[in-house]
Amino acid sequence: MRALGGRGSRRARRVAVADRVIAGRAIVAGNAEGDALVTSDALSFWGGYDFHTGEIIDRRHPLAGVRAAGRILAVPFSKGSSSTTAVLVEAVRAGTAPAAILTTGVDAFFALASIVADVMYGKxxxxxxLEPVDFASLRSGEQLRIELSGVIRRI
Structure with missing residues (x-):
């Protein structure tokens, strides 16, 4: 925790406001609402995510066969290379991308995908x-609302 007005790191900050509120750091700001899809395993989008359907297709991943389209995907970090960006941008074009992505740190491939999707498609x-302790508190199926500031509310 960091004192108000103090100088601190630019990492996500944990704020003890309420059990229903998580203070995240917006890497790419935006609003989203939906049910959470949570995994503690990294996800490779190249060969692991079908942008035609929004389904996780990596047979070795715990979420194999589950659709992430329109959901708030909580994944600690991406696995693989810049192909993650290409797959996510195609998913945005096809309308099968997650509504938002929550991570445990700054993931350049996720951020780049969102920025490119905005430039190319306005989406x-x-x-x-999130701090790891806050990420660990997330559960699949819970309803979340993400605010521009990076605040996440359980609704």
Missing amino acids: PFPVIA
């Missing part, structure tokens, strides 16, 4: 970095 999605 960015929020990318929010």
